Amino acid sequence: MVARSWRAGRRRRRAYTICIVSPSALRRPTPSLVLAGVTAELEALADPRRAAGAKAYFKKFEPVYLYGVATPEARGLARRWAATVRGAWTASDAVRFAELAVRRREMETKWVGFFILGRFVRDVPPDILGRVRHWAERGWCSNWALTDAVSSEVVAPLLLLHPRLVGAVTAWHRSPNLWVRRLAVVPLVPLARAGDHLDAAYRVVRSLRADREDLVHKACGWLLREAGKTDMARLERFLLRHGPRLPRTTVRYAIERMAPARRRRLLLATRGEAGSRPHQGGPRR
Numbered sequence: 001m002v003a004r005s006w007r008a009g010r011r012r013r014r015a016y017t018i019c020i021v022s023p024s025a026l027r028r029p030t031p032s033l034v035l036a037g038v039t040a041e042l043e044a045l046a047d048p049r050r051a052a053g054a055k056a057y058f059k060k061f062e063p064v065y066l067y068g069v070a071t072p073e074a075r076g077l078a079r080r081w082a083a084t085v086r087g088a089w090t091a092s093d094a095v096r097f098a099e100l101a102v103r104r105r106e107m108e109t110k111w112v113g114f115f116i117l118g119r120f121v122r123d124v125p126p127d128i129l130g131r132v133r134h135w136a137e138r139g140w141c142s143n144w145a146l147t148d149a150v151s152s153e154v155v156a157p158l159l160l161l162h163p164r165l166v167g168a169v170t171a172w173h174r175s176p177n178l179w180v181r182r183l184a185v186v187p188l189v190p191l192a193r194a195g196d197h198l199d200a201a202y203r204v205v206r207s208l209r210a211d212r213e214d215l216v217h218k219a220c221g222w223l224l225r226e227a228g229k230t231d232m233a234r235l236e237r238f239l240l241r242h243g244p245r246l247p248r249t250t251v252r253y254a255i256e257r258m259a260p261a262r263r264r265r266l267l268l269a270t271r272g273e274a275g276s277r278p279h280q281g282g283p284r285r
Contacts, residue, residue: 029084030093039104059214142179174207188223189226194230202227205242
C-alpha cells in the first residue's frame with residue numbers, strides 16, 4: 001500500500017513505517033494503528049509546491065495545513081484502507097478513527113477520517129451529529145473545505161437515512177460559530193439538488209440573511225442554486241420576494257448558472273437594502 005513518493009529517501013523511511021503498521025498484517029487493526037499507516041502514506045505523497053498553491057483558495061483567517069495530496073489520491077487511500085478494515089471494524093471503530101484523524105493538523109488526514117467514516121454511515125448512530133458540531137466548535141473543522149467534506153461524506157448521508165434530523169441541523173444557523181453555521185447549510189445541498197427538503201433549504205437561507213460572513217453567504221447561494229435545479233419557478237419567486245434583503249453574494253451565487261437575460265433581470269429586480277452591503281473579498285467558494 002506504499003504510494004510513490006516525490007522524494008526517494010522519504011519513501012524508503014515511510015515504507016518501513018507502513019510495513020510495521022499495515023492493518024493487513026494485523027488480526028484486528030485498531031483505529032490508532034490505521035491512522036499511523038494513513039499518516040505515513042500521506043507523508044510519502046506530500047508535495048510542498050501543491051500545498052503552497054492550494055492555500056490560495058482559502059481566506060487568511062482559515063487555518064490551513066496541507067501535505068499537498070490531491071483529493072482523488074486521498075480518496076483512493078481511504079478506499080484502500082476501508083477495504084482492509086472491512087469485516088474487522090464496527091461503526092464505533094470508524095467513529096473512533098475519525099475522532100483521531102480530525103484532531104490532526106493536516107487537512108488530508110481529516111479528509112481520510114471523513115471518507116472512511118462515510119463508508120460506515122448506515123450503521124453510525126444519529127448522535128454523531130453532536131460530535132460533528134463539536135469538531136467545528138473546537139476548531140478541528142475550521143475552513144470551508146473541511147466543513148464541506150464532513151457535510152458531504154457524513155452529515156448529508158445521515159440526513160438521507162434519518163430525515164427527521166434535518167430540522168436539528170438547520171437549527172445550527174443560530175450558532176455564533178461560523179463553521180457550525182456553514183454546516184447548517186451545506187449538508188442540504190445534495191438533498192435540494194434532488195428536490196428534497198426544499199422548505200428547509202429556503203427556511204435556513206432566510207434565517208441567515210443577516211449573517212455577516214461571506215462564507216455563509218456563498219453557502220446559502222450554493223444551496224439556492226441547487227434548489228432551483230428541480231424547481232426553478234420556486235427559486236425565482238423566492239428571489240423576487242426575499243432577494244432585496246439577501247446578501248448580494250448569495251443572490252449572485254444562486255443565479256450564476258442561469259441564462260444571461262434571466263440573470264440580469266433578477267439582479268435588477270433584487271437590488272435593495274442588501275445590494276449596498278460591501279462584498280467581503282476572497283476566493284470564490
